[in-house]
Amino acid sequence: MLxxxxxxxxxIIGFYLGKLIxxxxxxxxxxxxxxxxxxxxxxLFDFLISFFFCLIFGLILNMCCYTDxxxxxxxxxIVVSLSxxxxxxxGAMPLFLSEHWNSFLDAYFDAMSGLTTTGxxxxxxxxxxxxxxxxxxxxxxxxxxxxxVVVVLxxxxxxxxxxxxxxVGEARDERVLPxxxxxxxxxxxxxxxxxxLGSLFLAAAAMWDGMPLGNALFNGVCxxxxxxxxxxxxxxxxxxxxxxxxxxxxxxxxxxxxxxxxFRLHYVLWTGQRKEIWRNFEVTVLFITIMATFMLVATGxxxxxxxxxxxxxxxxxxxxxxxxxxxTGFQTIYPAEFINDWGSLSLFGLIFAMGLGGCVxxxxxxxxxxxxxxxxxxFANDVKYYVSPESAVFFEKIHHIKDVILSDxxxxxxxxxxxxxxALFFFGSAAGMACGYPFMDSVFESVSAAGNVGLSCGITSPxxxxxxxxxxxxxMWVGRLEFISVFALLGFVYALVRGK
Amino acid sequence: xxxxILLFFMACFLSxxxxxxAEAGQGVRVSSKELIDRAQEMDGRPVVFQGEVVGDIxxxxxxxxxxxxxxxxxIGIFAxxxxxxxxxxxxxxxxxxxxxxxxxxxxxxAADLGGExxxxxxxxxxxxxxxxxxxxxxxxxxxxxxxxxxxxLCLLAIRAPMIAHLSRRRAS
Numbered sequence: 001m002l003x004x005x006x007x008x009x010x011x012i013i014g015f016y017l018g019k020l021i022x023x024x025x026x027x028x029x030x031x032x033x034x035x036x037x038x039x040x041x042x043x044l045f046d047f048l049i050s051f052f053f054c055l056i057f058g059l060i061l062n063m064c065c066y067t068d069x070x071x072x073x074x075x076x077x078i079v080v081s082l083s084x085x086x087x088x089x090x091g092a093m094p095l096f097l098s099e100h101w102n103s104f105l106d107a108y109f110d111a112m113s114g115l116t117t118t119g120x121x122x123x124x125x126x127x128x129x130x131x132x133x134x135x136x137x138x139x140x141x142x143x144x145x146x147x148x149v150v151v152v153l154x155x156x157x158x159x160x161x162x163x164x165x166x167x168v169g170e171a172r173d174e175r176v177l178p179x180x181x182x183x184x185x186x187x188x189x190x191x192x193x194x195x196x197l198g199s200l201f202l203a204a205a206a207m208w209d210g211m212p213l214g215n216a217l218f219n220g221v222c223x224x225x226x227x228x229x230x231x232x233x234x235x236x237x238x239x240x241x242x243x244x245x246x247x248x249x250x251x252x253x254x255x256x257x258x259x260x261x262x263f264r265l266h267y268v269l270w271t272g273q274r275k276e277i278w279r280n281f282e283v284t285v286l287f288i289t290i291m292a293t294f295m296l297v298a299t300g301x302x303x304x305x306x307x308x309x310x311x312x313x314x315x316x317x318x319x320x321x322x323x324x325x326x327x328t329g330f331q332t333i334y335p336a337e338f339i340n341d342w343g344s345l346s347l348f349g350l351i352f353a354m355g356l357g358g359c360v361x362x363x364x365x366x367x368x369x370x371x372x373x374x375x376x377x378x379f380a381n382d383v384k385y386y387v388s389p390e391s392a393v394f395f396e397k398i399h400h401i402k403d404v405i406l407s408d409x410x411x412x413x414x415x416x417x418x419x420x421x422x423a424l425f426f427f428g429s430a431a432g433m434a435c436g437y438p439f440m441d442s443v444f445e446s447v448s449a450a451g452n453v454g455l456s457c458g459i460t461s462p463x464x465x466x467x468x469x470x471x472x473x474x475x476m477w478v479g480r481l482e483f484i485s486v487f488a489l490l491g492f493v494y495a496l497v498r499g500k
Numbered sequence: 501x502x503x504x505i506l507l508f509f510m511a512c513f514l515s516x517x518x519x520x521x522a523e524a525g526q527g528v529r530v531s532s533k534e535l536i537d538r539a540q541e542m543d544g545r546p547v548v549f550q551g552e553v554v555g556d557i558x559x560x561x562x563x564x565x566x567x568x569x570x571x572x573x574x575i576g577i578f579a580x581x582x583x584x585x586x587x588x589x590x591x592x593x594x595x596x597x598x599x600x601x602x603x604x605x606x607x608x609x610a611a612d613l614g615g616e617x618x619x620x621x622x623x624x625x626x627x628x629x630x631x632x633x634x635x636x637x638x639x640x641x642x643x644x645x646x647x648x649x650x651x652x653l654c655l656l657a658i659r660a661p662m663i664a665h666l667s668r669r670r671a672s
Contacts, residue, residue, distance in 0.1 A: 040593065042635040045645050052648035059655045066666050097641070127554035127569055128633070130593040210558030210565070236555055236567075238574050244558070244565040246614055312615025333617065334536045334573065341539070341608075 004499030005492060012075045013082065014065030020083040020148055022058035024090065025051055027139055031094070035132035043098065043132040050093035057090070077488035081481055083148050088112040088477075091140050098133045100124050102462050105469055112473050114140030115148070116480035117363055119232025119329035119454025120472065122462050126237045131218065134235050138222040144480070145229025145259070145363035146191055149184075190266050191228065198224040198255050202248070209245045219243075227255035229363045232329025232454035239331040246315060252330060253322050260286070260326035260358030264401055281398040282359045285373035286325075289356055294321045296349030304343035317346070320455070325353040327364035329454020338457040339441060351444055354453040355425060365452025365479050367421045373398065374414040377406060420483050424450040424475055431471040432459060450475040527603055532573035535606060539617070543608040549575060549619055550601045550627065554591035557584055566590075568602060577602055578613060579621035589630025599628040 028051040035044040071079060091111035092104065101107040106122040113120045114137055123129070123137075203220030207213060219235055226233045236242040240249060258266075265283070268276045277283055297317045307313045316333060323330045338347060357366020377396045385392075396406040425447045432442025437459055445459040449472040460472070478486050527546030535542055535549070551570035558565045564584050567574045569591065579602075591597030604621040607613070613620075 040635070041637050042641075045637055045641040048645040049641060049648060052645065052652050055652050056648065056655060059652070059659060063655070063659055063662055066663055068667075068670060127552075127574065127591050128593055128596075130635075210560050211556050215556055236574070237569075238567065238576070241576065241617070242555060242567060242574070244576050244578070244613075244616060244618070307609045307615045308611040309615065312609050312611065315614050316609075336536050337539065337617070340537070 002495050002499040005496055008067070008069065009075065011065040011067045012069055012071050013078050014061045015067050016071055016075070016079045017082055017086065018058045018061030018063075018065060020058075020079065021054060021086055021090065022062065024083075024087045024143070024148060025054035025058060027143055028054065028094070028136070030139055031132040031136040034135050035130065038131050040130045040132050043094075043130040046094045046097035047132060047136070049097065050090060053093060054090040057086075074488055074492065077485040078492050080149055081477075081485035081489040084112075084115060084477060084481065087143075087148055088115055088473075091115060091136075094133065094136055095123075098130070100126070100129055100133065105466060106462060109469050109473055110137065111140060112476050113454070114138075114231065114233060115144035116452050116476040117141050117145045117229050117231040117327070117365070118449060118452045118476045118480075119226070120449060120456055120460045120476075121233065122460065122464075122469070124462060126235070129235075134222065135218075137233050138225040138231075138235075141229045141231030141233055142191075142195075142225040145225075145231060146187055186267060187263050190263065190270070194228055194255075194258060195221070195224055198228060198251075198258075201251050202255075205245065205248045205251050206243065208247060209243060211243075223252060224255060227252045227328060227330070228259040230256060230259045230326050230328040230358070230365075230452075231363075232323070234330065240319075241332045241334075249315070249319055249332060252328075253319065256322055256326040256328045256330070259328070259363045262359040262361045264361060265359070268401060276401065279399050281373055281400050282370045285369040285376075286359060289353070289369060289372065290321070290325055293325065293349045293353040293356075294318055296352070297321050297346045300343045300346030300349060303345065304341065306341045306343070306346075320350060321353055324350050324453055324455055325356060325358065327354070327357050327366055327451060327453045329448070329456075331455060335456045335458035335460075338444065338455075339438075344440070347440060347444060350455070351447050354447045354451045354455065355421065357451055357453075365450075367418050367451075370400070371414040371418055374406060374411055375418055378411040378415065381406075381411075417482060421450065421479070424478060428471055428475045431468060435465045435468050445472070446475065450479040452476060452479050527605075530606075532570050532575050535575060536573060539608040542606050545606055546604070546622075547606045547619060548601060548603050549577075549606075550599065551575070552591050552599055553587055553589070553597040553630075557587060557590065559584075568600060569597075576616060576618040577604070577621050577624075578610075578616070578618050579604075579624060583621055583624045586626055587624070591630070593635070594632060596630050596633050598626050598630045601625045601627050 028047050032044060032047045032051065035047060088108055088111045091114065092107040095101055095110055096104045096107035100123050101110065102122070102124065109122050199217070199220040202223050203216040206216035206219050211219065222235050225231070234240060234242065240252060262282060265276065265280060294317065297320070298313060301307060301313050301317050307316055319332055355366055356372060357368050358364030360368045360370045377398065381396045398404050398406060425443070428446025428450055429443045432446055433439060441457050441459055444457045447453070448455050527548045529548045530542065532549070532551070535547070549568065549570070551568040553566060554569045554574060555567050559581055562581055564579055564581050566577050566579070566584065568577055587598050587600065589595050589598045601624070602619055602621050603623040604619045606619050608617060609615040610618060610620065
């Protein structure tokens with residue numbers, strides 16, 4: 001029997017949602033300060049209006065729904081899924097007010113793309129966008145990559161029972177440290193340390209390539225946030241092609257790879273256990289899939305004679321392969337070139353890499369290499385079972401920080417999530433084809449959206465049908481939260497309507 | 501009659517001649533959309549591309565990279581440094597950049613430049629100088645921000661005593 005949610009359930013959800021939205025609002029202080037510093041007065045008021053609206057919403061929710069009760073599992077999942085939708089709304093507000101987006105739906109698309117670290121964009125005329133608005137787009141990726149819940153847990157929530165349930169709702173089930181708040185703070189310490197170092201490296205590379213100091217620093221910070229959080233936004237319309245720099249591309253590749261690695265592995269490496277990187281199951285699978293998919297991409301590019309030299313094949317092919325596999329979405333070619341020049345085999349390799357993604361508990365999207373590895377182990381285990389004597393006993397073991405024996409529950413969970421992602425890719429592809437786009441284009445764009453990658457073959461544009469914008473928004477949201485939180489929200493709504 | 505017909509065909513031939521020579525020397529006038537959609541066809545051909553200079557000019561020893569935007573997309577331009585010295589304004593939030601006409605060879609994937617999609621410029625002409633673009637603050641936005649600030653202050657003023665009161669009521 002399905003029980004209808006009670007008033008206390010709404011209060012718990014409203015109270016914690018209010019806290020998360022207040023925390024989200026405080027991040028708008030950064031573009032406000034930048035707009036003040038750069039004398040960008042019109043953007044300043046865009047951000048002030050959005051900041052105040054966001055604060056008002058959060059405060060009213062927090063006050064009206066005040067409760068001492070901690071969130072249960074379902075509350076945590078619902079709060080998380082709702083907070084991403086609501087944060088997307090308030091994140092879109094300053095973008096819409098900037099008049100660089102044709103409609104609020106377009107601005108919401110970009111805000112959700114930023115928060116989910118996808119990187120698909122519907123912005124117009126980014127060459128004339130203010131520093132404040134550009135910074136906000138990249139901060140959205142930084143917040144989304146770390147996780148809105150992780151942000152709030154780190155700084156605004158003290159000793160609240162049930163915070164682990166909020167943490168897990170954001171598709172993070174790995175505890176780096178025993179206490180969830182310590183885990184959240186560690187993630188932020190790692191991220192901020194890499195932010196300083198990574199931004200300086202990128203700025204140095206930009207200055208080496210002729211960019212003036214101020215712009216080099218701004219671009220360094222923005223590109224770092226997009227690369228480490230595997231988001232893929234860039235300050236300019238051409239993405240990384242703008243810089244025309246192999247050095248810049250090389251630095252971004254290293255940062256993308258760092259972002260695609262499990263935060264638990266970062267902790268282990270930070271505490272001096274460097275050998276773990278060679279023994280780790282997930283990293284091994286990631287390395288194998290990068291090599292395998294690059295072989296497909298390189299073979300395809302060679303077959304179509306897309307690039308005149310091996311250097312060009314490596315520079316374009318490997319860069320986009322890394323961008324796809326880490327779920328970043330940086331491009332150094334125009335979207336139409338994927339369809340016009342790359343050929344089916346290269347695109348197949350790229351689509352496969354996009355669907356796979358990086359490591360669990362990282363900033364990437366997609367199925368994740370850990371799950372692929374577990375599915376492969378499950379398959380191997382079943383084959384061994386069928387060819388061996390009946391009395392034989394089997395178990396599969398992997399090394400992930402420590403040796404782990406795979407249970408049936410873990411294998412089933414990996415298979416289910418893989419199937420769910422495949423269904424999501426299928427759904428988006430069908431929607432693209434229903435809107436009149438060709439098969440390969442539709443599959444490419446759907447996998448890119450659902451896998452939170454951000455590479456585009458040209459479908460994503462301001463002239464895209466509104467229904468497809470809504471489909472991609474839903475795919476980005478569901479893909480980022482890895483289904484469970486979204487199902488919890490849908491179940492809550494169903495119980496509200498049909499419960500007793 | 502035959503002389504008239506012969507003269508007619510000679511006139512047609514002569515009228516075509518200057519255009520043919522101009523295309524071979526000056527290149528085909530193209531948009532960014534044409535370059536991207538017909539990249540294979542245009543690869544290695546002389547082109548003329550017009551647009552606004554946007555972003556940074558990035559000098560690297562004797563050459564420089566910069567980007568030019570027309571109504572569709574932004575294209576990278578690779579040029580010797582002496583060609584860029586007259587470019588003053590670059591398009592950003594505060595300025596509309598210089599409108600330039602770039603004559604050069606288009607490469608879909610320039611072998612000497614690591615596979616870059618670009619125009620290697622032979623000549624750059626400033627068509628129109630850039631200018632400051634003002635962004636006035638809307639009075640509606642200004643007033644709305646002030647009212648919302650007042651509302652936030654009111655909420656903050658009542659929040660703390662309200663939560664303290666609720667906590668006391670629950671404890672009792």
